[in-house]
Amino acid sequence: MKCNPKLRSPATHSTAAAVLVLSVTMMTGCAQTAQVQPQTADTRIGKLSFENGFPTEETARKLFDEMDYQRAVQAYLWGYPAVSFESIRVGTLRDLGADLTDMVIADNYADPKGRWLTANDTTIYGYTNVDLGKSGPIVVELPAGALVGIIDDFWQRSISDVGLPGPDGGKGGKYLLLPPGYKGNVPKTGFYVLQGTMNNYNVMIRGIVQEGDRNGAVQTVKRVKVYPLSERRDPKPNKFTSMSGKVMDTTPPTGMAYWERLSAFINNNPVQARDLFYMAMVKPLGIEKGKEFKPNARQRAILEEAARMGDAMGRVMLFDGPDRFRQVGEGLGIDPFPGTNWHWVFQVNPVQQTDSYGQIDERLHYTYGAIYTTPALGIMKAGPGGNYAQAFKDKNGDRLVGGKSYRLRVPANAPAEQFWSLTLYDTATRSMIQNPSNDSARSSLDKLKTNADGSIDLYFGPVASAPAGMEANWIETLPGKGFYPMMRFYTPKAGLFDGTWKLPDIEPMK
CATH class of the missing domain: 2.60.120.600 (Domain of unknown function DUF1214, C-terminal domain)
Known part of the structure; x- marks a missing residue:
């Protein structure tokens, strides 16, 4: 509010007295307002100084560094599910040689040799990664049988269950996953159609072992097919690679590798409306849609410290x-x-x-x-x-x-x-x-x-x-x-x- 103590001339002596009091009060209030603005502030990052209300050069530098650090920590926590799924894609290709639409199977169960966030050794896992931006629409074809499946985007949001808990109910069926903004022709029958909002998805199938018949569950999983819609008339057989007993690591990395994977994920997928503020938060840190991630020394120092803090916060959030x-x-x-x-x-x-x-x-x-x-x-x-x-x-x-x-x-x-x-x-x-x-x-x-x-x-x-x-x-x-x-x-x-x-x-x- 603009402080202006000038008042109109009063009509009577009584109102004049009242106006005089009000005028004094307003002027006093203005003086108090001007006096309370601090010239220094003691904070967790040290003393901040303002001269005539303006930040000093050192104060401005400190506060921008602190702002970017705080935002980097929150961006670390925000990006965790996406970096985790990107790490599955990276680890699968690096450690097993399995690329997009190649199927990985735990044909002798998962075991501690492979690092997976809370995997277990009681079901026959099968999974693959897909990139709709490269393949176009993808078909996930399931046979009838005791299968429980999940299709998640790389934010780990479910787009559909498949198999027993899915719309096919274990009777088998074809799921058609469309790229974001897809304008092409869509078959009118024969598919459960899913409209994707991202390019990167992970398809995970679990074969349920019944009456101790592990091999039966393995063979059921191996009848799962994942292929581009463009190949639906003659789909190529999927390559199956065993993960059982294999040394592999799909867990999210620490340090700068974390930010590199987050940047790669962002550059390969549409930005979700809910994430626009986070995109603004990471922009001053060198992570920007459509641009190569090349942090300078200042950005790198902030990001490395934020990764350490973010990982510590993630650990506390899990356990407490x-x-x-x-x-x-x-x-x-x-x-x-x-x-x-x-x-x-x-x-x-x-x-x-x-x-x-x-x-x-x-x-x-x-x-x-x-x-x-x-x-x-x-x-x-x-x-x-x-x-x-x-x-x-x-x-x-x-x-x-x-x-x-x-x-x-x-x-x-x-x-x-x-x-x-x-x-x-x-x-x-x-x-x-x-x-x-x-x-x-x-x-x-x-x-x-x-x-x-x-x-x-x-x-x-x-x-x-x-x-x-x-x-x-x-x-x-x-x-x-x-x-x-x-x-x-x-x-x-x-x-x-x-x-x-x-x-x-x-x-x-x-």
């Missing part, structure tokens, strides 16, 4: 995010078994937003530790699909460490129609713990020793810590490393949600 969600009352419900340290893995929904906000924290909590979102996972009712729980502390509230021994009692009649599995993950890599036995999981499909009441005791600890005769129920952990378990329930039953079945805390053993 559930407490944060409880405090603000958000999420899909935090605690599956009240009174324990278990919490639901899925706090983010498949589109990563609600009607009133985007799920920034929930998305980071999930994608820092895991990959893929889908409506079939995180369901909160009995039926097809799955839900997972994880814990980062034992019964006493202490962190889980590989040098100690623990027991987890899985009560009888676990609420999973298909099966349950428990996998241990390394806190540093969020991948299966790499122990000498190359085995980090147990499931109800294994031949486990069962107690008289139907419960099953699982044991975790360093070498030779399993109770005598319980080696089949034991998973080896590594001294000097933290770990955490994830419990998966496939086709959950009502007992998982109505409180009639409860998984207790992990107990430390003497």
Whole structure:
């Protein structure tokens, strides 16, 4: 407001007195306003100085560096799901030689030799990466059978389930994935048509092993076809490459490599409307749509520090995010078994937003530790699909460490129609713990020793810590490393949600 103490001449003595008071008050207010503007400010980045209201050259430099640093940290957190999927594409090509539309299969299950964010060893994975900008429309053709599949964009947003939870219902079918803004002809029949909003998508299929028939599940996955629509009359056979027992790394990199992958992803995909502000935030840092990423020394220093801070924040959000969600009352419900340290893995929904906000924290909590979102996972009712729980502390509230021994009692009649599995993950890599036995999981499909009441005791600890005769129920952990378990329930039953079945805390053993 512009301060102007000039007033019109009063009509009476009484109003004159009132106006005089008002005039003095206004002038005093103007004087106070002018006096309170600080010439210096003590902040977390040091003293900031202003001369006659103008920032000094040093202050301007400090504040622009701080602004770009803060924005870089937030951009790191924003970009994590996309960099993670770009890292799957890069790692698959680098370590396995599998390119776009080539299929990778865990024909002898996934195992700890490959670094994958919370993969497990109970299903036959098959996956491929596609680039609609290069191929045009892509067909994903599924045979009938026990397949559960996901098509996610590189922001890890679900565009469709396929197979048993998808519109084909396990009967087989063809899905047609169209590029963003596609104007070409679209077949009127014979396809489930999906309108893409990006060029990069990942197609992941899981073959469900039935009655121990692993080879049957492998052969079903190998009948999946992924090819350009232009080749639909005579599609070339997909190349299948095994990932079982292979050393590979699909986890997001640290440092400048993180920003290089984020820049590559941005340059290959349309910018989403929701991300325009983030694009403005990274522009002063050398990441701009349509331009090569060539940071100068100043930008590089800021980006390297922001990557360290961003990774630290991601780690905190994974391991302490559930407490944060409880405090603000958000999420899909935090605690599956009240009174324990278990919490639901899925706090983010498949589109990563609600009607009133985007799920920034929930998305980071999930994608820092895991990959893929889908409506079939995180369901909160009995039926097809799955839900997972994880814990980062034992019964006493202490962190889980590989040098100690623990027991987890899985009560009888676990609420999973298909099966349950428990996998241990390394806190540093969020991948299966790499122990000498190359085995980090147990499931109800294994031949486990069962107690008289139907419960099953699982044991975790360093070498030779399993109770005598319980080696089949034991998973080896590594001294000097933290770990955490994830419990998966496939086709959950009502007992998982109505409180009639409860998984207790992990107990430390003497």
